Amino acid sequence: MTPLLFVLTVALVSLLAGFLGSLLGLGGGMIVVPALTLLLHIDIRLAIGASIISVIATSSGAAAAYVRDGLANLRVAMFLEIGTTLGAITGAYLAGIVHQRFLYILFGLVLGYSAMAMLRRRRVAEEREIGPLTMRLKLGASYVDEKSGQAIAYQPAHASIGLFLMYIAGSVSGLLGIGSGALKVPAMDLAMGLPIKVSTATSNFMIGVTAAASAGLYFTRGQIDPFIAAPVAAGVLAGAFLGSRILGRVTSRSLRVTFVIVLVVVSLQMLLKGVRG
């Protein structure tokens, strides 16, 4: 493979990853890292470095559209980003210490659990107690449902649980070079009771900041190779742009089912990789 063909191949793979990632709130990283390592035999550390960059590109590109449409909740994002950035710094540091196999297995388990939990909930709109912290944070807002054209108001609960879960999600992000939207969305959707569309949009919004918190460390470690990261960033961006165009037209239900299927497949893949080493 010549360098030119290599760059074009990486860009195409990244385009597909970015499209799927933005559609699901997963970020491109979950798809780009296996593709770069398994298909193109790129060193995993460089794949993770390029992935971090792609994650920033996906999030910022799609988030611009979500924010404009009023889907992302800025207050929820700002508050929870304390957790994700702290976690990202922790994770980027731990990356050099903890064994990767252990992390793959742990990640697979967490993903599998999140998928099952989402299937179980489905239509239960349970009453949540709004604690004093959550009230003080003024997190409530509303969004306009594109299908019905109605404004839907919501009030998140359990802000402190959300913050803790975001610290975990940020750590995973910093360790594996992924956006870990798969952990952020359930934390908002299931733990805090945010509507799935708001969760997905806000997750995308936060992922860029989370990734930026660990990208500095990866950059100075020399793990962001311009020859790999450039086509990844450009490809993912193009894909994310397409994905953000489609998300508003997918019903929440079909989005949820797709999300669960993807989560299960990815979690099995993670487990397998961890077990086999």
Added chain:
Amino acid sequence: MSDEPRWVDRLISYVLRGGVTISVIVVLAGLIITFAHHREYFRSRPALGALTNPGASYPSTIGAVIEGAREGRGQAIVSLGLLLLIATPVARVAVSIAVFVIERDRLYVVITAVVLALLLLSFVLGASG
């Protein structure tokens, strides 16, 4: 209910889109310059290994990137674009602080300032470690 006014959404949207657009232009320009300077990249195989291995030589400090970009080196210009991309979410957080100051929302000025401090800390930690 505390829905953000539309202008905040638009401003943040512009910051994100502007940052991403500028960095992509710089990255693509750097790629074009790299290939223009190295015609052998259209044909040769061995060149790839040298470019995509952990030992590949490319600048890994902000100073080295800026210096290389000034000299017109393609890879350094690509890295400059990637640094601008990393800086985009940081800029968004900085703008958010200004927004909350204008709205006199002290709690969220503090929350956002903490996030910005953590982001800057990560860059400092990376540079020192």
